[in-house]
Amino acid sequence: MxxxxxxxxxxxxxxxxxxxxxxxxxxxxxxxxxxxxxxxxxxxxxxxxxxxxxxxxxxxxxxxxxxxxxxxxxxxxxxxxxxxxxxxxxxxxxxxxxxxxxxxxxxxxxxxxxxxxxxxxxxxxxxxxxxxxxxxxxxxxxxxxxxxxxxxxxxxxxxxxxxxxxxxxxxxxxxxxxxxxxxxxxxxxxxxxxxxxxxxxxxxxxxxxxxxxxxxxxxxxxxxxxxxxxLPRKTPKNPKPTRHGTIYLAQRTDGAWLLERRPDKGLLGGMLGWPGSDWGENAVQAPPIDADWVTLPAEVRHTFTHFHLVLTVRYAEVPPETVPRQGVFVAAHDFRPSDLPTVMRKAFDLWRGA
DNA sequence: CAGTCGTGGTC
DNA sequence: TGACCAAGACT
Missing domain, CATH: 1.10.340.30 (Hypothetical protein; domain 2)
Known part of the structure; x- marks a missing residue:
């Protein structure tokens, strides 16, 4: 050269x-x-x-x-x-x-x-x-x-x-x-x-x-x-708002969990999750099933790309014959927490005391 | 085009 | 500790 x-x-x-x-x-x-x-x-x-x-x-x-x-x-x-x-x-x-x-x-x-x-x-x-x-x-x-x-x-x-x-x-x-x-x-x-x-x-x-x-x-x-x-310079990003919601962990006395497959479009689309409210300013929604709900003493905090989320987690044990308005029961041996997106797994871990 | 869409690591 | 960041795509 x-x-x-x-x-x-x-x-x-x-x-x-x-x-x-x-x-x-x-x-x-x-x-x-x-x-x-x-x-x-x-x-x-x-x-x-x-x-x-x-x-x-x-x-x-x-x-x-x-x-x-x-x-x-x-x-x-x-x-x-x-x-x-x-x-x-x-x-x-x-x-x-x-x-x-x-x-x-x-x-x-x-x-x-x-x-x-x-x-x-x-x-x-x-x-x-x-x-x-x-x-x-x-x-x-x-x-x-x-x-x-x-x-x-x-x-x-x-x-x-x-x-x-x-x-x-x-x-x-x-x-x-x-x-x-x-x-x-x-x-x-x-x-x-x-x-x-x-x-x-x-x-x-x-x-x-x-x-x-x-x-x-x-x-x-x-x-x-x-x-x-x-470098490189970047145009500043918008601040993240905080949204709130409630999710419901229902466990049948035979161990089955009430879960739902989320719709393909939108946040966590196609993923398994706990049924619950929408996430917004002040989301309120009836529980997915009639039960004696207990609100967990702590909340789930999670940050997505464009907003912070604070989730109230409620738990109830329900009898085998109860029919849910939302979601389907998944047998205990078919439920793997690793199938859940992280925010949903956080809720399960919170209930489990992890 | 600008908003939506996850998560864990880093400083 | 919160904001930024990572081998972007889709609408």
Whole structure:
């Protein structure tokens, strides 16, 4: 390499080459990843599953779920054949439950309309349920080594710093996408995509980035300007209101619990939960069944993306013949608290005294 | 387009 | 301790 090139790493090809060089020595060992240099071909099913799980979710949180899903459903056809309730139960605790509903929809489309093979193109992937611009680019790049540009929170942060872009998100997104697209190499685009995301996750972190050991420290404009820690800028978020509600834990004398399957649309859609009131300013609703209700001495507090929730929990033991107005009784041996979304499990733990 | 949609970790 | 944050999608 000529000195001129050595001193001009701010070119697109120079930066991509630097990224790949760094990735070859620093790629994280992840359950869904084929290490750089390995002759194996990625399994599109595993790449797809991991990418959906990783949407707005940390690697640490995903790992165990990924292992359980792939052990129980090794192929997309296996997943397509699964019961809805089994998939929702296995997803419980991971959050953003629309992902699980779309996951199952997608598995069935791929199995029934695509012969069990994922499309290898960005457009083909984008047409599938639960696959948006980021995930379509990620799967086509990582699983099929197509030169698509991934733009996630990591890449946005790396680009904002590398080019010292001060426009706040989400307005800056088109500019950041342009920069990212310019850097995407034709050679090893899958490894490059993972390299940028690894860099954002381990070096170019949101707070206190490790600029000293960053492979892009020389071309990075924000590091030179001293603005790296303040980028990317973001438009401030709205404050979270607090909502209130009441949920009812009814246990039959034979041990069965009164539960309901929540409607597919909306909060915790498709998940199992305790029947109860709506959550609002001052939600009041008749209990789902006539009983001698006891209000637990503590409340459940839980924070969702856009509001805080305070739940009053009431408990009652009811005789076997009682017919509920809401929900269905689930036999004790069929009830697994791990099937519940976290806020519902908190209520159960509160009753149990955990 | 801006609101909706979870959760656990971090500082 | 509360606010921010994470490999976004959907409406």
């Amino acid at each position: 000529r000195d001129e090139e050595m001193n001009a790493p701010a070119t697109g090809t120079g930066i991509a080459a630097e990224m790949l060089h760094w990735y070859d020595r620093n790629a994280r060992d992840l359950p869904w990843r084929i290490p750089p240099g390995d002759a194996q071909t990625p399994d599109p099913y595993r790449i797809w599953l991991s990418e959906v799980m990783l949407q707005q979710t940390t690697v640490a949180a995903v790992k165990d779920y990924f292992h359980r899903f792939t052990a129980r459903w090794p192929t997309v056809a296996d997943l397509a054949a699964a019961d809805d309730g089994a998939v929702m139960g296995e997803w419980a605790g991971l959050g953003y439950y629309a992902r699980a509903r779309n996951l199952l929809k997608c598995a069935r489309v791929v199995t029934q309309a695509h012969g069990g093979q994922f499309p290898d193109s960005y457009d083909g992937l984008l047409a599938l349920p639960g696959i948006g611009p980021y995930t379509a680019a990620a799967i086509s790049a990582i699983a099929f080594d197509q030169p698509e540009t991934v733009l996630d929170g990591n890449v946005e942060r790396v680009m904002a710093r590398l080019y010292d872009i001060h426009t706040p998100l989400p307005a800056a997104k088109p500019a950041l996408r342009d920069r990212a697209a310019q850097l995407t190499p034709a050679h090893r685009p899958g490894d490059y995509a993972q390299a940028v995301m690894d860099l954002g996750a381990t070096i170019c972190t949101p707070k206190s980035p490790a600029c000293g050991i960053c492979p892009l420290r020389e071309p990075c404009a924000a590091r030179q300007a001293g603005t790296a820690n303040d």
